[in-house]
Amino acid sequence: MEEMFDIVIVGAGLAGVGAAYRVQTMLPNKRFTVLEARGQIGGTWDLFKYPGIRSDSDLTTYGFPFAPWSKERQIASGSEIVNYIRNTVLECGLEDKIRIGHRVLVAEWSSERKKWALKVLVNSKSEVTIYANFIMWASGYYDQLRGLDTIIPGIEKFEGTVAHPQFWPENLDYSDKQVVIIGSGATAITLLPTMSKTAEHVTMLQRSPSYVLTIPTVAVEDQILRKYLPSWISSRLIRWKYLLLPRLTMEFCKYFPGIVRAGMRKFTTSQLPAHIPHDPHFEPRYNMGEQRICLAPDGDFFECLRTKKAVVVTDTIKTVTAHGIELESGNRLAADIIVTATGLKIQLFGGAEIRVDGELVKICDKYAWNGTMLQDVPNASLLIGYTSTSWTLGVDIMTQLVIKLMGVMEKRGADVITPRLDPTMVVNPAQLLDITSTYVKAAVGSTPKAGDRGPWRRRAGYYEDCLKVMFGDITEELVFE
Template sequence: MAGTATLDRSAAATAAAVDQDVLIVGAGISGIGMAVHLQMHCPGRSFGIVERRPQLGGTWDLFRYPGIRSDSDMHTLGFVFEPWKHEKSIADGPAILDYLNRIVDERHIRDHIRFGRKVVGADWDSTAARWTVTMEDASGITSTTTARWLYLGAGYYDYDEPYQAHFEGRGDFKGQIVHPQFWPENFDYRGKKIVVIGSGATAVTIVPAMAKEAAHVTMLQRTPTWYFIRPAKDAFANFLRKFLPEEVAYKITRYKNVKLQDISFRRARTRPEKVKDFLTKRLQKALGDKYDQQAFTPPYDPWDQRLCLVPDADFFEAMKADKATVVTDHIKHFDETGIQLQSGQHLDADIIVTATGLKLAVAGKIPVRVDGNLVDWSEHFYYKACMFSNVPNFAVVFGYLNASWTLRADIVSEYICRVLNHMKAVGADVATPVLEDPASLTEENIFDFSSGYIQRGLHIMPKNADRLPWRLSQNYVQDRIDMRTGAVDDGVLSFGHALVAGNAAATLEAAE
């Protein structure tokens, strides 16, 4: 990273120079968003981005399975500062990558990105008030860079290892087994019999896409999922774009979609039976005589897990065309030619796709140390949904479970820019959410979603309290108000300077 620009600070401060004021880890939606917000709101701050992959995009570059698309509308998955201009609001992966690349190039952000660098360590030194970040390239050669702030846009799941459910007899299967997270390049499945294990967003995307060329695709589910059918094109948005400037039409559509998301989620929580009836009637209409109550009646309420979006009912159209089938059963074991089910039924297969989910990861699995002490995230509380108790100059993005990821990424970026500007105004080098007595907080599990990947990862997640600011809220509308207008200097976020060496260890010990 080039440059040694540093935050303005008082003459009494002793913070060391850095390679950049803000180091952003990850060049996906979160990282690119933060870079643009820094340009807009903190133009005097230098920044760099490190990205482990050879190109930007994060999730949208990693996942290459057939039909890859957004599971949120692009008027909310898009950034607040950059209108989504495509006709389809439910976008495919290549269109999203085009959007991100255009932003990066038009705003000259690509020059700030160092590709092919995996962050393998981050160490905070209170005596210098800076982070030293260790990176590793593809050949294993390490290098370091320093920053005043560390901003993680590395997502929330394990990029190296997906969740692999155990299947008895897996090694006996003579065909090919593929996980969507690592889709083979130029994979030929034409004319093949395919079984897709899973019923979530990935499975429902893959099935209709593969069904176009496969002999037949069977989606094997243990438990049904709630599906929501909507058009891939937003007629309201496209109508507005005919008469209004692009930015205005986008802003209105974004507001409309945020409100509808919020209303739908709240209604599902307060009147679940009404929402069940609504979703079921839509399914019955879409499927006609193909509707199977057992296959499409989940044992949980809508939004106990994320609703599964089906644009233009393409999944159900594949079923009506007899190109796809849903089977609800439990797997007994794999064998040479397919899958033997507990019911006695056998599913013949040439290819098995294990759409069994993701593994959660905190802070990109990066070992983070504060003055030599390894941070155990499960022992720290969230602060303002993006920082952590007693960890200085550090922020991360964990998107909403009940709304679009970018909604959180935008307001977190704006908030951290507010913090940086406040630090400049008061001449501070360090901002730390101080929690002196964790026992004074009442813990609460706000991840009240029954999704498997959430439940499997709860033990590694940071803590949540039953009140703000020590929780990861799932209420975007209220969060936006709090993050944009709430006081930065709130009596919890402590502002200070680099410590002399003798006081650093004692201060950290007292905070813990």
Template sequence: MDDQAEYSDVLIIGAGISGLGAAYRIHERNPHLEYTILERRERIGGTWDLFRYPGIRSDSDIFTLSLPFEPWTRPENVADGGDIRDYLTDAARHHGMDRHIRFGTHVTSAEWDSGTDTWTLRTQTSDGSAKLYRGRFVFFGTGYYDYDQPYRPEIPGLEDFGGEVVHPQFWPESLDHAGKRVVVIGSGATAISLVPALAKTAAHVTMLQRSPTYMMSMARVDPMVQAIRKVLPRRLAHNVVRARNAAFSVLSYFMFRKAPKFGRWLVRNRTIAALPKGYDVDVHFKPRYDPWDQRMCLVLDHDLFDLIGDGRAEVVTDHVDHVDATGIVLRSGTRLDADLIVTATGLQLQALGGVTLAVDGEEIAPTDRFVYKEYLLEDVPNMAWCIGYTNASWTLRADMTARAVAKLLAYMNSRGYTHAYPHLGAVPMQEKPTFDLEAGYVKRAPHALPKSGVRRPWNVRHNYVLDLVDHRFDRIEESMVFGRAPAQSAPKPPRNEIAGAPR
């Protein structure tokens, strides 16, 4: 055992929604366990600290996206990215989780040793030094995409453009778009939130899309939510609104999937009503696929539609032929003059934050392992990961995952087990995609995430109601292997600098 390694019972990677939620639930049920959060960045927030482009906001309601144990107090039903980051920072401080965070700590590898039943995490700190962390259990709250490499398709001639080219994942703080002609390439959630923000000061904004996306408008401030909050105590109101919004999300998704023709008609009808009379809705706002084959995008307070009506923004549906010094030439022959090009072209999927994983000296590929109950990996001891829903707020499943991990740790402690892992064995299992979307970032990398089976407990579902039932009646021993490290090699961890601190 390396005496220089800092020891904690639980090591949590990531100080975003997933990591903070895990820290709270694990400590809530297992107050005797020490935990440390390893955060690569210098601030709390994860996604909500990385993305800083104009208009960054949630694409689902904040009451289901927020932490269940920390009520959202602002009036918005849909929140801006900066406000979400501030909320997470306050939540971490309120519950003492901030004292357990090691900022500027990039985890590069995680190595399991069956002789001591511990993980060793190798990290690189922001000052360039290396440091080791050791622990009994590791929780990955690292999200599902690559923080370093967004998706950048080959665009002919882009290097010849005389203006600026930026990707939303790395938005320069000094960039001034005021008075400029801006072309945003893409029509996903990022583009739809970015265009209205840019249009406030830009000369003109064009959203260039290859094909239309489903969009539905939602009020930034929901009158019903405000009414509930006026008559109920804060925490109760938060829980009621959270349940109400989750139910609406589940029911609307069910309706769109079971009655796609009605769903297409409904979206088209509402879009026609929101746009100027005579606007060619079927060219720019009629997708070729059914609702929720890809994630549906959210328009706030009709902002995008209103900008189109005012002439401050437009949607162009075409393909890029090439870029020259002053703009974009389309396959149709149309030209879009631009001073600034924004490539809102999407994300790259990545499992476990790109951390190299090894068990007893043998490197393993997480993408070769099946997922168990949506949070453990086949034959990988004492390790959990967090993956959210494609059709609802990330936190709805993240909180269930955190509770499940807390329950597993309590079960292991009560019986003296030092390791646990799910085992499929020789049972045949058909594979299906972990993400059930036809979105570009999923189709580009169908094997970038751990595998989902087709039957429980190896099936990654995107069904909040069924997951609630399963978690409520979970049999923790199902397909699990439990055991103890040899007594002579069991680690005797030193008290670290935060041992005994209030959490």
């Protein structure tokens, strides 16, 4: 017997659970299911187990708008976020809609049937086919099975333990060990203060620095609002605060890069111990806002540097030896454990093969319509969030855009909707993701393109997306059949 759904949502992390709630409440007559490849819900936050894993966005905007984060702490641990997602599933009655252990291998569109046929591997054992009128891909933007292939010369000669944050060894004992963390992104900034509490010494080895911004775990103004105002008012004011401040910060960084750089230099220097100079360890090659800003809750990153159990080294690896790392400067770092916090491998559609009428879709050749549908690919949306601000904001507004499109389809009596480039108009390609991180540059050949006009432009931000969804023409360069 064929199993048929109006909508299939792929992924049961923040994006998938959010999409499921929106479909359930905004499209109550649609039959839908959520397919989760892994054995648990929670996505990233259930997969990653490295020490100190936590959010790098405030939970007020990173959480679900329909199930507000209620704790005072805005930076939460991985386990807290997993529990929050699972509790939301239960409270919203979504548990019966989610099928765990269901990995989509192939999604093939048939123009004759006007349906998607999904080949699904169930619990790594058997394959089934599930049919859908529409697919919402909420499977994140990185490969859960493989990390980014970073060339580290001589790593095969190392006789200690090599650990990748994405695949953290169970029960890894780093107490009284010499640890070297390779990387300078959010993961490395998180690992350093956590591991230095137990390890003998931890070195963060970076090729180029990142901006590290100290923020309070619990903001004083949030406490005041909660104390003196009713919860229904304080929660809204706090949410608007976390919606506005990051955007204002990013705009200020964009228009006054010199002032921001000078301010960050002064602020960072004031937190560093005397034995660690600002240059070259905290002088990034890029302007603030061009890559994601690394957060240090309550200044934990700088605090661990002051203990002298942790240090930052800016250099290039010449080779890894049996017992450490030899640098181009001639210096050597002793190591019992090397942590390769060098980034994620970007992968869209959960690694599934996408076909339209038997033809394989080459993702990198396609333009992204409003950042959420692919050129020439019918009845399918890709729910990805913002890279420089809260991920969930971007996912949720795109979910609402797609649901609104389904309403337009019903009004027009259409079964199929497909983004098509106007052949009379020229469009020039641009990078889809709006940051310049190394792992993003490495993924150019596996991500769609953005354009420079109309609905093919790269998404500008949350406020622009909200205006588009509420008041804009959401049918531009779409074909309804």
